[in-house]
Amino acid sequence: xxxxxxxxxxxMVPVLFGVLLLVxxxxxxxxxxxxxLMLDVKYSExxxxxxxxxxxxxxxxxxQFYNHVKGVLKGNLGKSIRTREPVTKKILERFPSTFVLALxxxxxxxxxxxxxxxxxxxxxxxxxxxxxxIGAEIGISMPIFWLGIMMIxxxxxxxxxxxxGGRGEPPDLLHLIMPAFCLATPYMAMTARLTRSCxxxxxxxxxxxxxxxxxxxxxxxxxxxxxxxxxxxxxxNLGLQLSRLLGGALVIxxxxxxxxxxxxxxxxxxxxxxxxxxxxxxxxxxxxxLVNLVVDLSYTFFDPRIRYDTRKG
Amino acid sequence: MADSNILEIIDLRTHFFTDExxxxxxxxxxxxxPEGESVGLVGExxxxxxxxxxxxxxxxxxxxxxxxSGQILLRGQDLLKLPERQMRSIRGKKISMIxxxxxxxxxxxxxxxxxxxxxxxxxxxxxxxxxxxxxxxxLRSVKIPDPRRxxxxxxxxxxxxxxxxxxxxxxISCEPDLLICDEPTTALDVxxxxxxxxxxxxxxxxxxxxxxxxxxxxGVLSWICTxxxxxxxxxxxxYADIRSLIRTPRHPYTRALIGxxxxxxxxxxxxxxxxxxVPNLIEPPAGCRFHPRCGRAETICSSQTPSLKEEExxxxxACFTERNGDGAENA
Numbered sequence: 229x230x231x232x233x234x235x236x237x238x239x240m241v242p243v244l245f246g247v248l249l250l251v252x253x254x255x256x257x258x259x260x261x262x263x264x265l266m267l268d269v270k271y272s273e274x275x276x277x278x279x280x281x282x283x284x285x286x287x288x289x290x291x292q293f294y295n296h297v298k299g300v301l302k303g304n305l306g307k308s309i310r311t312r313e314p315v316t317k318k319i320l321e322r323f324p325s326t327f328v329l330a331l332x333x334x335x336x337x338x339x340x341x342x343x344x345x346x347x348x349x350x351x352x353x354x355x356x357x358x359x360x361x362i363g364a365e366i367g368i369s370m371p372i373f374w375l376g377i378m379m380i381x382x383x384x385x386x387x388x389x390x391x392x393g394g395r396g397e398p399p400d401l402l403h404l405i406m407p408a409f410c411l412a413t414p415y416m417a418m419t420a421r422l423t424r425s426c427x428x429x430x431x432x433x434x435x436x437x438x439x440x441x442x443x444x445x446x447x448x449x450x451x452x453x454x455x456x457x458x459x460x461x462x463x464x465n466l467g468l469q470l471s472r473l474l475g476g477a478l479v480i481x482x483x484x485x486x487x488x489x490x491x492x493x494x495x496x497x498x499x500x501x502x503x504x505x506x507x508x509x510x511x512x513x514x515x516x517x518l519v520n521l522v523v524d525l526s527y528t529f530f531d532p533r534i535r536y537d538t539r540k541g
Numbered sequence: 542m543a544d545s546n547i548l549e550i551i552d553l554r555t556h557f558f559t560d561e562x563x564x565x566x567x568x569x570x571x572x573x574x575p576e577g578e579s580v581g582l583v584g585e586x587x588x589x590x591x592x593x594x595x596x597x598x599x600x601x602x603x604x605x606x607x608x609x610s611g612q613i614l615l616r617g618q619d620l621l622k623l624p625e626r627q628m629r630s631i632r633g634k635k636i637s638m639i640x641x642x643x644x645x646x647x648x649x650x651x652x653x654x655x656x657x658x659x660x661x662x663x664x665x666x667x668x669x670x671x672x673x674x675x676x677x678x679x680l681r682s683v684k685i686p687d688p689r690r691x692x693x694x695x696x697x698x699x700x701x702x703x704x705x706x707x708x709x710x711x712x713i714s715c716e717p718d719l720l721i722c723d724e725p726t727t728a729l730d731v732x733x734x735x736x737x738x739x740x741x742x743x744x745x746x747x748x749x750x751x752x753x754x755x756x757x758x759x760g761v762l763s764w765i766c767t768x769x770x771x772x773x774x775x776x777x778x779x780y781a782d783i784r785s786l787i788r789t790p791r792h793p794y795t796r797a798l799i800g801x802x803x804x805x806x807x808x809x810x811x812x813x814x815x816x817x818x819v820p821n822l823i824e825p826p827a828g829c830r831f832h833p834r835c836g837r838a839e840t841i842c843s844s845q846t847p848s849l850k851e852e853e854x855x856x857x858x859a860c861f862t863e864r865n866g867d868g869a870e871n872a
Contacts, residue, residue: 443632
């Protein structure tokens with residue numbers, strides 16, 4: 229097991245290097261010059277050169293990349309072009325907000341969609357099943373930025389129940405409700421549908437009939453014998469979704485002015501603050517890889533047929 | 542037949558309501574299992590054997606299946622009239638079942654021990670340590686080597702034969718009165734089959750459990766059963782003790798079935814086969830359901846349905862051509 233984890237961590241190195249290279253290339257390919265953004269509208273050639281040298285952008289690209297990688301290895305993600313603050317500090321400030329948002333959304337997904345999926349499977353082809361699945365269809369179909377705007381219109385402007393944006397001072401649950409729910413919506417829908425189909429498949433298995441033949445009550449068969457086996461693909465999917473939630477958080481954070489890493493990345497793109505952008509992407513990539521590792525390890529709990537070490541049984 | 546019957550099935554009809562029509566999988570089955578005996582239920586695939594077994598435990602998937610009429614008497618108590626709650630205390634406790642494919646009939650996510658203990662704990666009171674001892678005892682009684690180690694293993698770590706022993710252990714763990722075996726040896730290789738049959742025979746003589754043994758293998762049937770019923774297209778066509786059924790089969794279908802089975806003691810170049818296929822059970826042939834495939838069919842066979850009649854003492858047959866002058870009756 230330890231060997232397996234170690235192997236996976238070593239695998240992270242080339243992946244992260246690739247991520248760094250990719251983001252560095254993209255920031256240099258897309259139009260927009262950070263130097264110009266830092267200068268007055270009227271500037272001289274000399275001022276431009278000075279600013280370029282100050283930001284370290286006068287050197288050849290490979291040197292810039294080399295310096296960047298060297299910094300990352302030392303734990304230094306560089307300084308913001310705009311504010312000259314260390315990127316690490318900016319990210320650390322914003323990370324808890326995104327973490328809370330993603331976690332809340334994930335909790336909503338798990339708490340709502342797994343029971344919904346199970347109930348829909350148990351009542352297959354009933355009215356409840358149809359309502360759940362039509363709801364899921366709508367949830368998948370709506371773009372979350374649109375849903376966010378509609379929710380702000382309804383709950384903040386029209387009904388005045390919930391705050392339209394921000395995290396509150398100090399941060400409170402009321403501000404979390406709309407962004408978390410909105411972020412969770414497409415994932416809830418997908419997870420509910422997946423849970424339903426996995427559950428239907430498992431309920432047809434021979435071991436379920438065998439469990440029934442032993443006289444166990446239906447709830448025991450569903451919750452103990454079926455759910456655990458049906459959860460294997462659902463957990464895989466939740467893991468992938470948790471990573472994708474971070475991407476969705478970017479949009480949601482902008483819509484709800486949620487002060488997280490997504491909003492930070494958005495502002496960084498708008499301001500051509502490339503060190504900040506590269507830092508955020510790198511951290512998101514690290515989280516993505518770690519989450520996937522945790523998901524892979526969690527299989528051993530759900531499915532005893534999976535073992536990561538070659539111990540003889 | 543014996544004086545006391547543990548199980549008596551009277552005119553059981555189990556139908557499946559599908560989009561194509563009503564599939565009459567079990568259509569008027571009468572069958573008795575005498576106390577302490579082993580009754581075989583034999584027939585081709587799709588003849589309704591397994592559905593009869595599932596009907597006894599009321600495990601027919603509903604929808605689309607439904608037991609539309611009949612009685613299933615366990616020591617005189619009609620199981621079809623019991624509320625679901627009471628029925629659950631019959632399943633696994635009074636009637637147990639073992640299945641065709643041991644590898645898919647065990648839950649892959651739980652250890653063997655937890656699955657055996659779950660069954661024991663559900664039907665019997667007892668402390669955790671007693672339950673564990675009981676689990677070890679049943680594993681020993683099905684002759685599993687190193688039972689303590691097996692308890693902590695998962696189904697995928699065991700062979701098919703071992704898993705079938707575990708299935709049998711679970712089935713007998715609550716000392717049922719009746720054990721239904723649904724082709725328990727079909728998925729196993731021949732030498733393992735022999736071991737499992739021997740084990741079942743031993744358990745039957747030790748524990749006085751009655752068996753309903755479903756198979757399509759006449760060899761297995763004659764090895765383990767004292768009585769046998771032949772099923773064709775949802776109906777029982779012949780019922781007798783195993784010796785007279787194998788030696789003097791009366792129904793043309795039974796004869797054909799025996800003719801189609803390989804035997805070691807006679808030298809034959811080719812096995813005979815039964816012409817045609819099992820009929821469509823949505824619209825079964827009128828009259829005797831076997832008549833389109835029967836070499837001895839008469840006019841009456843295609844218009845009227847023969848019912849099961851005791852032609853000789855203890856030998857019941859549903860066939861007009863076997864009857865001497867008592868004519869037909871409408872069924």
